[in-house]
Amino acid sequence: MRERRESRFQGGGNLVAMSKVLWISGGRVIDPANNRDESGDVFAVDGRVVSSLSEEQKSAARRIDAGGLVVCPGFVDIHVHLREPGQTHKENIASGTRAAAAGGFTTVVCMPNTEPPADNAGTIQFIKDAIARDAVVNVYPTGCITVGRQGERLAPTGSLKRAGVVAITDDGDCVQNNEIMRRAVEYAKMFDICVMDHCQDAALTEGSVMNEGANSIRFGLGGWPNSAEDIIVSRNVILSSYSGAHIHLQHITSAYAVDIIRRAKQRGIRITAEASPHHISLTDDLLKTYDVNYKMNPPLRTEEDRQALISGLLDGTLDCIATDHAPHTDYEKDREFDYAPFGIIGLETALAVCLQTLVVAGKCDLPFLVSLLTNKPAKVLKLDAGTLSPGAMADITIFDPEREWTANPDDYQSRSVNSPWNGQQLRGKVAQTIVAGEIVWSGESASKMA
């Protein structure tokens, strides 16, 4: 996407008449990276943000009236599954990025647990080709930590970085062997590349399908203890501390883990962490119906854990929100609870869910939530995204925080509909999503409009 976008506007700036000028006026502009929260205008010329327009540019500008709406940097999601290659019946780069656009995300980082796994430069190139061909938002690939995500031998981190990955991870699985993980982070540090880890001690979660606690006991479902996460979080803190390598902890769910991360950060250890919209909004009480759309890895936890995650986001222990958008088809998901795959989609509902959970509930203000979705996730992986600074790519999201809508599976852009919010009334909807100055979503998909 990055390559395509640059070339699309090549030379376009030479003549004003040929320039593409965008003028978004009258919105509440929130740009947390620049501490900006004011009613005002946002301008873009040839795909980049500018601070003002000349009269000539103004007259040539495509104008978007954002009165009553919030204008902010496009959202950044550093944890999505686009399922290409190999699982395109669930999602592909075209559908997954349309879902991203519909949810206001202009940059997503896709996980390497594809088929085959993205553990070599060739597969990364395949993904990049598909991105260049099909993506409607920016997509950055990640590569595997280990060959085949088997946790046994290191994947070629250097070649993966050269091929264009922004991080390495075995997401979906966790590297169990401490020696392998130690070498992985030491080796990755040489390339200044982040190691993202899915924190799960596999021996503690054999047969586990939901949070271990009073509810798993009552429902008779296999319990997944918090300790399975806490132990690996501790392990990673220790490995980061000794090596100085940057380890990012994916989808944290446990109150105890939040506390471990908080103390690690106080000691200056290079740990970052994310929380998902579902883990900050839902608890394991919901499993009572055995609805497979509440089955995810890691599992929904207790109210105490949920509150700890929110506190962690508020005090910076947890760096950002990431959806862990994990599409599965209805026929894969529609099974006995034990046999259904883990995971839910999240891109299209993230904004509404986070608004409700954090802003409407009075936990934080709107600019803080926007920062959890923009500059903060971008900073974790040092991505060129998440700000409206002059010169930045004009990736912009315009949303209505009050707009009520019903999450209707028929309307999803994703190829899959595995969401716990299906049929529910939500508040807060994206009006327009702009990537490099071009509208890719305005209530319906740009590709559908074309």
Add this chain to the structure above:
Amino acid sequence: MTSTGTWTHKDFISIEDITRDELEILFKLASSFKQTLGRSQKKLPSLRGKTLVNLFMEPSTRTRVSFEIAASRLSADSIFISASASSLVKGETLRDTARNIVALNADLLVMRHSAPGSSLYLSKIIDIPVINAGDGAHAHPTQALLDCFTLRERWGSDFSGKKVTILGDILFSRVARSNIWALQKLGAKVTLVGPSTLVPEYFSAMGVEVSHDLKRALVDTDALMLLRIQHERQTSTHFPSLREYTSMFGLNAMRASWLKPGTIIMHPGPINRGVEIDSKLADSDHSVILEQVTNGIICRMAVLYLCASAVNPVSREEVI
């Protein structure tokens, strides 16, 4: 003659969803069915022409046979489908299997499945009654019915002031969970006892007492339910060995001497003699284990009858 009163459930999934009044309806109907057991002509015409499918995704002998006999006593035809004989081994989903069963004009579906929640899942998909014959560690509601029916014959309908102790592998036991709900709804106090790894403290959220002190749990109990150690289900990490279990928690003559006279000893079967219970005790006067089996038939008849009539009302005269 009993009344079907306010029975409205199409399905019988979990005791948790059943009110005490509804339990009473079940017990009264089961009692009236019990009177027919001694007759030379045991069959009742109540479900004549109905077809019951026993879909057993997990091996079972006594529950399956009990349902088959119950169906037969009500003049229903029953068909047995096992996991290995079904198309599920060919990759068919449970949803499709169930819909095929409905398309074959089955009237009732009894399911045993290793996955918790699967009976509830099926009940939302198909219109015919779904009766849970055990879903993983979640529920085995007809077992709890027959256990409580057996106690009720001795204690009457109000279990207030009675203490029931459930001993053994509670963690993996659907029987324990269903009995916890049923016994408490009937007014009994329930204590769970066994090794800490098999009786986690989390159970106390269900209103029961959790104990690892066998003697203290046994001295004042009015009924003792033993559970089989499901060694085929556990990963090897939950306790050291069956021998250790027997030496710490097995019911032997010495421990039985802690019990009050007249304490009822129950077991849902199958018994592992010499593991959770000393062989002699299993056959003693305290034991009602075989009575439980007999009562299982009439309790299942009551469930089949009530669920079938919730869908397709049968006139009372046809019942008995």
